[in-house]
Each structure stands twice: as C-alpha cells, then as structure tokens.
Amino acid sequence: MASALGDIKILDLTDPLGHYAGYLLANLGAEVTKVEPPGGDPSRRWEPLLPDTPEIEAGMQFLLMNVGKKGITLDIRAHEGKDTFLKLLEETDVLLQSWSREEASALGFDSTELRKQFPNLINASVTGWGLYGPYASLAYSDIVSLAMAGVMNLSGFAEGPPTQLPDNQGFHCASLNLAAGVVAAILERDSSGIAQDVEVSMHESLLMAEETAMQTADIRGIDRERTGGTSGVIGIKLPGMGLYSAEDGWVYAMAAGIAGAGFAGLLELMDLLGDSIADELRQEPYASVMAEFSNSAAVFRLLGDPEKLKEIEDVFAEADVLVTRFFQKYPKEQLYVEGQKLRLLIGPVNGPKELSESEQLNYRNWFRTVSDPGRGRELRYPGAPWQLEATPAILSRPAPLLGEHNEEMFTSVGLTESDLKALSENGVI
Amino acid sequence: MSNVSTKPRPLDGLKVCDATWYGAGPIATRALANLGADVIRIETEKRPDGLRIAQPKPEGEESLNQSGYYNNFNAEKRSITIDLTTERGHELGIELVKWADVFATNMTARAIRQIGFTWENVQTANPGIIGLYEPMQGMTGPHSEFQGFGALLSAICGVNYLAGDDNEPPIGVGTNYTDYVINPIHAAVAVMAAVRHKRRTGEGQLIDMSQLESSVSGMAGALFAWDNGQTPYQRTGNRVPYAAPHGAFLANEVGDRADHWVALACMTDDHWVSLTEVMGSTELALDPRFRTLEDRKSNEDNLDNIVSGWIRDMNAPDAMNKLQSAGIPAGMVQKASEVLRDPHLAAREFYAYPDHSEAGKRAYDGAGFRLSETPHEIRGAAPLIGEHTWEICESVLGLQPEEIGSLMAEQILY
Numbered sequence: 084m085a086s087a088l089g090d091i092k093i094l095d096l097t098d099p100l101g102h103y104a105g106y107l108l109a110n111l112g113a114e115v116t117k118v119e120p121p122g123g124d125p126s127r128r129w130e131p132l133l134p135d136t137p138e139i140e141a142g143m144q145f146l147l148m149n150v151g152k153k154g155i156t157l158d159i160r161a162h163e164g165k166d167t168f169l170k171l172l173e174e175t176d177v178l179l180q181s182w183s184r185e186e187a188s189a190l191g192f193d194s195t196e197l198r199k200q201f202p203n204l205i206n207a208s209v210t211g212w213g214l215y216g217p218y219a220s221l222a223y224s225d226i227v228s229l230a231m232a233g234v235m236n237l238s239g240f241a242e243g244p245p246t247q248l249p250d251n252q253g254f255h256c257a258s259l260n261l262a263a264g265v266v267a268a269i270l271e272r273d274s275s276g277i278a279q280d281v282e283v284s285m286h287e288s289l290l291m292a293e294e295t296a297m298q299t300a301d302i303r304g305i306d307r308e309r310t311g312g313t314s315g316v317i318g319i320k321l322p323g324m325g326l327y328s329a330e331d332g333w334v335y336a337m338a339a340g341i342a343g344a345g346f347a348g349l350l351e352l353m354d355l356l357g358d359s360i361a362d363e364l365r366q367e368p369y370a371s372v373m374a375e376f377s378n379s380a381a382v383f384r385l386l387g388d389p390e391k392l393k394e395i396e397d398v399f400a401e402a403d404v405l406v407t408r409f410f411q412k413y414p415k416e417q418l419y420v421e422g423q424k425l426r427l428l429i430g431p432v433n434g435p436k437e438l439s440e441s442e443q444l445n446y447r448n449w450f451r452t453v454s455d456p457g458r459g460r461e462l463r464y465p466g467a468p469w470q471l472e473a474t475p476a477i478l479s480r481p482a483p484l485l486g487e488h489n490e491e492m493f494t495s496v497g498l499t500e501s502d503l504k505a506l507s508e509n510g511v512i
Numbered sequence: 513m514s515n516v517s518t519k520p521r522p523l524d525g526l527k528v529c530d531a532t533w534y535g536a537g538p539i540a541t542r543a544l545a546n547l548g549a550d551v552i553r554i555e556t557e558k559r560p561d562g563l564r565i566a567q568p569k570p571e572g573e574e575s576l577n578q579s580g581y582y583n584n585f586n587a588e589k590r591s592i593t594i595d596l597t598t599e600r601g602h603e604l605g606i607e608l609v610k611w612a613d614v615f616a617t618n619m620t621a622r623a624i625r626q627i628g629f630t631w632e633n634v635q636t637a638n639p640g641i642i643g644l645y646e647p648m649q650g651m652t653g654p655h656s657e658f659q660g661f662g663a664l665l666s667a668i669c670g671v672n673y674l675a676g677d678d679n680e681p682p683i684g685v686g687t688n689y690t691d692y693v694i695n696p697i698h699a700a701v702a703v704m705a706a707v708r709h710k711r712r713t714g715e716g717q718l719i720d721m722s723q724l725e726s727s728v729s730g731m732a733g734a735l736f737a738w739d740n741g742q743t744p745y746q747r748t749g750n751r752v753p754y755a756a757p758h759g760a761f762l763a764n765e766v767g768d769r770a771d772h773w774v775a776l777a778c779m780t781d782d783h784w785v786s787l788t789e790v791m792g793s794t795e796l797a798l799d800p801r802f803r804t805l806e807d808r809k810s811n812e813d814n815l816d817n818i819v820s821g822w823i824r825d826m827n828a829p830d831a832m833n834k835l836q837s838a839g840i841p842a843g844m845v846q847k848a849s850e851v852l853r854d855p856h857l858a859a860r861e862f863y864a865y866p867d868h869s870e871a872g873k874r875a876y877d878g879a880g881f882r883l884s885e886t887p888h889e890i891r892g893a894a895p896l897i898g899e900h901t902w903e904i905c906e907s908v909l910g911l912q913p914e915e916i917g918s919l920m921a922e923q924i925l926y
Binding site: 247434 | 520522523539543547562565566567568569570571572574580581583584622649650652653654655656657658659660661663664665666667668669670671672673674675676677680681682683684685686687688689692693694697698699700701702704705706707708709711712713715716717718719720721722724725726728729730731732733734735736737738739740741742743744745749750752753754755758759760762773774775776777779836839840841842843844845846847848849850851852854855856857859860862874875877878880881882883884885886888
C-alpha cells in the first residue's frame with residue numbers, strides 16, 4: 084500500500100510534549116527515529132509501568148507515544164556525538180526538537196546555522212512558550228500551559244480549584260500542531276523547494292480550546308468562569324442538558340432545544356421505556372415553557388433577557404428534577420442507544436473498560452496489536468486517529484528499546500564497529 | 513494585522529468545498545484557509561451553522577454575522593448560500609464538488625444524505641477528490657448514525673471519566689473540548705497528507721475520521737494501560753504520576769480579585785530543591801518525606817498542604833515570578849481577558865484583528881503553528897453569510913448574471 088510520507092526521514096529529539104507528533108508522522112509512513120540521551124528519555128520512567136520489565140523499558144506513556152519509531156541514543160552535547168548527529172542530519176528531511184534558542188546556540192544548532200548547513204532540512208521546534216517573546220526562556224509543563232492559556236479557568240466546579248485537562252492535553256495539542264506544521268512544510272518543499280522552520284508553542288496551541296471565552300471577553304467584556312459543567316457555552320442550565328446519574332454510572336445529555344430531537348424527543352424516550360414521568364412533564368407549567376424554548380434561537384434570546392429567565396428558572400429547575408429522576412432509573416447504555424435511535428443527544432461517560440470493549444470501536448477493528456519481542460509480549464495499542472483509504476495508517480514496529488537501532492543507524496552513516504565501541508565507552512551512545 | 517503579508521503559502525491554489533459546521537470541521541478548514549487554500553463554505557439561511565446563532569455577540573445583537581464563536585473559526589473563507597435541498601441547488605453544490613480538490617464535512621450521516629453529499633455522490637462527481645468525513649463515530653459500524661457535540665463526545669471518549677477528582681461527579685472540562693484542537697487538527701493533518709498523495713499520484717481518497725477515534729487517540733494513556741493489564745485508572749484531580757508537587761494553588765487576594773490561582777509542577781528533584789530554597793526552608797529540603805519523586809508522591813497530601821500555605825500568602829504574579837526565577841515551571845491560571853492582554857502573546861503578535869464589515873475588528877485566535885518562510889497566518893475575517901454568493905456563481909460556477917438573479921429570486925441562492 085502507498086503511504087503519504089513513505090519517503091520522509093525524521094529525527095525526533097523532542098521532549099515529551101512533542102512525542103505524539105512523531106507518532107502521527109510515523110503513522111503516515113515516515114521513518115521516525117527517536118534520538119535519546121544515553122540515559123534515555125525521562126518519560127521512559129513515568130508511571131504506569133509495564134510489569135515484569137526492566138524499568139527503562141517499562142514506562143507505558145513512552146511506549147504509547149513512541150510506538151512505530153526507531154530509537155538511538157546519542158549525547159549531542161559531546162563533541163563526537165555532535166559530529167555523528169551532523170552526519171545523521173545529512174540524511175534527514177525533518178528534525179523535531181524542543182531546544183530553546185539558548186540551548187540551540189549552546190549546542191551549535193541554532194536555526195540560522197542549521198539552515199546554512201542543511202538548506203533542505205525542515206527544522207521543527209516545539210517548546211512551552213515558543214522561541215521568542217518575554218516568556219521564551221521560562222520553564223514550562225503541561226499544567227502551566229493549561230493555566231496560562233485560560234482553558235484551566237473554565238474547568239472545574241465554580242467554588243473549587245481550576246482543574247487540569249486529562250492525559251497531558253497540552254502535549255497533545257502542541258504535538259498535533261507540530262505534525263500539521265511539518266506536513267504543511269513538506270508540501271511547500273515538494274512544490275517550491277523551499278525548506279523552512281516550524282515553530283510551535285504549547286501555550287499557543289491550546290488557545291483555541293478556550294471555546295468562546297476569548298471572544299466573550301473581547302466582545303462583551305465578560306470573563307467566562309467554571310460552572311461545574313452545568314451550563315458551559317450555553318450559559319444556562321436547561322432541563323435535559325448536562326451530566327446525569329444513570330442506574331449504573333453517568334450519562335451526558337444534550338436533550339434540550341439545541342439540536343437533534345430535543346426535549347420532545349426526551350419525552351418520547353420516556354414513553355418508549357414506559358415511564359410516566361413524561362406525563363408529568365406534559366403538564367403545565369412545563370409544557371408551554373419547554374415548547375417555547377425548543378430551539379436554539381429561542382434559548383439564545385433568553386440569555387439576553389434576564390427578566391424572562393428569572394420568571395421561568397424555577398420551572399426549568401423543577402423540570403430538571405423530573406428529568407434527573409428519569410435518568411437515574413435506567414442503565415447508561417440503554418439511555419444512550421435507545422436515545423440516539425430517537426436522535427437524542429445522549430452519551431455514556433465511558434472509562435477505559437467501556438472503550439476497550441466498545442462495540443463501535445471493535446466493529447471498526449480500531450485497536451492494533453503490536454508484537455513487542457524486546458519486551459516479551461504482544462501489546463494492544465489504540466488505532467490511528469483517522470482512516471485514510473488509499474494511504475492507510477502504518478504501525479510497523481514496537482516502541483524502541485533504549486539504543487535499539489544504534490548500530491543500524493550509525494553504520495548507515497559510515498561509522499565503523501570500532502567507532503561505535505569508542506562512542507559507547509565514552510558514554511556518547 | 514497592521515500589514516497583511518502577500519508571501520506565498522503552502523496551500524496556495526488548493527480548492528476546498530467546505531460543508532462543515534460548528535467546531536470540529538470549520539477549524540480544520542480554517543487551518544487550510546490560513547495556509548493559502550481557497551475555502552468555500554456552503555451555507556443556508558434556512559438552517560445556518562449553529563455557531564452563527566450562538567453567543568457571544570454584542571449586546572442585543574442577533575445578526576448571523578456577529579457571532580464571535582463562528583467568526584473565529586471561519587477566518588479567510590468565502591461563503592455561498594445555496595438551498596441544497598432543491599434540485600437546482602443540489603446541482604450547483606455538485607458543481608462546487610467538481611471544482612474542488614477537497615470536500616470536507618463533519619455533519620451526521622443523516623444530514624449528509626439530506627443534502628446529497630454522500631461519499632458515493634461526491635466521488636462520482638469528482639473521482640480525484642479528497643473527501644474528509646468527520647461524523648462523531650465514523651462512517652461504518654452500529655453507532656455511525658449517532659450524533660453529538662464536543663461536550664457529548666467528551667463523555668463518550670473519556671474526557672469526563674479521566675478529568676477531575678475521584679470523589680466528584682465526572683463533569684468534564686467545561687467546554688466542548690474535543691471540537692477545538694484534537695479533532696480539527698487531526699483532520700487537517702489527514703487532509704494535508706492526502707493532498708500530498710494526490711499531488712504525487714493524482715489519486716484522491718476518502719478520509720473516514722471518526723471523532724471518537726481521533727479523540728481517544730489523543731488521550732489514550734489510561735486505555736492503553738487498561739488494555740495491557742494495569743490496575744484501573746484513578747482520577748487524580750490536578751496530580752500527575754511524573755511530578756510532585758503538581759497542581760493549582762490559591763494565591764492571596766489582590767484588589768477585587770479573590771480567585772487567583774497559581775499552577776506549578778516540580779518535575780525533577782532539582783525543581784523540588786529549588787522550591788525549598790524559594791520557600792526559604794532548609795528543613796523541607798532535608799525532609800525525608802519529600803526527597804525523591806517517589807517520596808513526594810507517597811506524601812502528596814502533606815506536600816500540597818505545605819505548598820498551599822506558602823502560596824496563600826503571595827500574590828499570583830509574584831509567586832509565578834519567584835518560582836520561574838528559580839527555574840520551576842509555574843504560571844497563573846489566567847482568565848480569558850488576561851490571556852487577551854498577555855504580554856508574551858502580544859510580543860508574539862498571536863491574536864489577529866482582521867476587519868469584518870459588520871463585526872469590526874475583533875480578536876481571532878492566531879495560527880497554532882508558525883512557518884518561517886511561507887506563513888500560516890490569518891489574512892482576513894470570516895465571511896458574512898452568503899457574502900460571496902454572486903462572485904462564486906460568476907467566477908467558479910460560470911453562471912450568467914441573469915441566471916444568478918433568477919436563482920436568487922427563487923431562493924435557491926440567497
């Protein structure tokens with residue numbers, strides 16, 4: 084099968100915030116080699132750890148983000164390491180790295196210097212704050228970017244602390260933008276021959292995820308705050324909208340007048356399940372109020388009419404008590420599947436177990452089994468984020484063992500066995 | 513946006529027929545537009561993009577052209593209004609498909625059938641086209657017809673389950689999170705990869721992008737651990753396995769600002785030693801409960817109490833400065849208005865302020881990645897609904913003015 088990036092060679096020297104970019108590019112067919120310091124990438128030791136495996140090969144976060152890549156170790160701070168790295172760069176289309184400008188200069192790899200020596204190289208940088216600006220040299224982490232980008236202020240309960248997004252979303256958003264920038268730069272190089280630098284700031288990569296908070300501040304001079312998930316972008320709590328407790332877990336519903344079958348559809352679902360709560364909700368005062376606000380235009384008009392809102396908010400709250408009582412009686416999967424069949428926007432709150440067993444994901448053969456002989460087992464990995472029909476996703480190798488491809492990569496650029504031995508003895512590889 | 517540059521861009525000449533709406537589709541095609549593609553959004557006034565109706569708009573304003581939510585995601589696109597449910601309207605839509613290199617949609621399968629833009633129809637009309645289809649759960653399978661928004665998908669894909677504290681309900685993260693970066697940028701990467709394949713081989717293709725699969729891919733840590741024999745995931749609020757202390761801590765009240773938090777992360781033992789120095793406590797530095805990451809993780813409640821007590825007496829900006837001066841990752845939990853005024857973003861000219869004929873100069877999020885030579889940047893505002901109907905009919909569809917006039921009179925065009 085063809086692949087979109089089958090001719091592209093990539094060296095990945097990124098910190099953990101950039102690992103997912105190399106993973107995506109490898110899925111598109113690029114040959115991606117993770118270059119680690121001789122002691123290994125720090126995320127190799129992050130919990131959770133694969134059992135019965137040497138610690139350096141056990142970090143599951145590292146495995147997940149680096150599956151499909153080759154791996155070498157190289158101390159690019161050492162003189163001989165630098166020489167070897169330059170030889171590798173001659174064979175490289177894309178360099179992914181996380182150096183600040185100061186670090187790049189100290190290494191002798193600042194962007195001007197690299198551009199001069201490697202005019203065809205796409206030099207792609209991902210850092211916490213980007214390469215210039217007053218904060219460029221500050222320390223960063225996932226949670227710091229979430230905080231400074233305003234997304235954390237929206238997450239959590241009104242009275243509680245701002246809450247981080249799960250599973251390093253700053254890293255993922257930065258990596259996604261890095262991958263997009265690299266593919267755009269490859270397209271440019273294909274057509275005009277111009278190779279260029281790509282720059283991603285994790286902080287900036289998250290800003291779109293403020294939803295409407297930025298525009299609300301800009302247009303209305305109002306800061307959106309955390310609401311405990313009750314209203315979000317709509318701004319008010321509508322009956323049928325939000326998180327509800329089901330018999331065996333939680334469901335999230337958008338069964339209000341925003342889209343799909345709306346509140347009328349929710350009553351239909353109640354009928355279908357033979358639940359008399361529907362009859363109560365068909366009585367006044369609910370019937371006329373819910374009918375009036377059965378479309379998004381009416382809901383948004385209500386937002387601009389605080390007096391009207393005040394008039395009906397008790398009706399909304401009482402109707403919501405009935406809706407809450409209804410959801411509590413039924414299993415989440417039933418509410419989801421039966422509801423969706425009626426075009427109701429209801430979804431279960433799924434954890435890893437439900438996703439792992441998901442009828443939909445498994446029907447689509449989404450998960451991928453990767454044989455990992457170095458770790459003595461088969462591992463079940465998530466599938467690719469997309470299905471490209473003509474250029475299917477590729478996952479051709481397990482996550483690299485520390486220095487697994489040293490010999491292969493270094494001899495390919497002309498190092499001899501005795502060179503390798505010397506580098507190894509000096510702690511360079 | 514003082515001077516709009518005219519440098520070439522990587523996707524100059526790429527033609528995109530854009531039948532997306534809401535967030536996950538339009539943000540993907542916005543990236544293409546800001547990379548130079550000619551993106552034509554097909555819209556209708558009968559059933560406009562919900563974001564054109566949504567807030568924020570200036571107070572009392574109901575115009576479909578004034579929503580900051582819509583405008584931010586549609587910078588630099590053109591808009592044509594066609595009633596695709598009419599026979600002639602559908603024909604004109606198919607003409608745009610024939611014109612395009614890429615067809616993009618994130619509508620549900622049902623809505624796609626209603627407007628006649630199934631992959632079968634699109635590919636028949638234009639065999640070399642790239643078709644991006646982004647329904648919530650993909651184009652096949654028992655849940656392929658199910659519908660939702662980002663907040664709902666967040667529940668299904670694991671955001672709600674994974675975020676927050678174990679003793680609180682799984683409320684999610686307060687937004688339609690998956691709509692804004694994860695899904696649209698995965699989609700943009702996939703489209704550009706397909707463009708490369710098309711340029712090299714002439715072959716188009718279908719991109720079946722399930723937003724569920726894309727989202728799970730972007731937060732798969734707990735799932736991967738579960739699938740390979742690890743203990744069940746525990747929700748841990750603001751904690752992570754790789755750093756301690758790690759979290760958000762309430763700072764001192766300043767003026768009318770009672771709710772000011774500082775986020776920090778001690779990722780290494782050195783960070784911890786530096787923190788004890790900033791706190792001025794040699795005692796803490798020597799405390800065996802906190803010496804290694806493992807120690808600090810085992811005593812994290814005590815650790816967090818100590819750090820909380822220290823930050824509680826400081827102003828948030830001072831705390832950030834002190835921590836950062838010692839090399840510790842730290843930042844303020846900024847509100848949106850503070851992000852808009854953030855001096856770092858200002859120096860980097862992140863926000864764009866393109867001129868919009870109804871909404872004026874409003875802030876748009878800048879590019880999520882930057883290219884040094886052929887820039888990724890916002891060179892224009894979002895379109896008014898149907899703003900380019902006439903010009904697209906003339907220059908793209910090759911219609912005569914009389915015909916355009918009569919189609920408008922019949923409300924096939926608006």
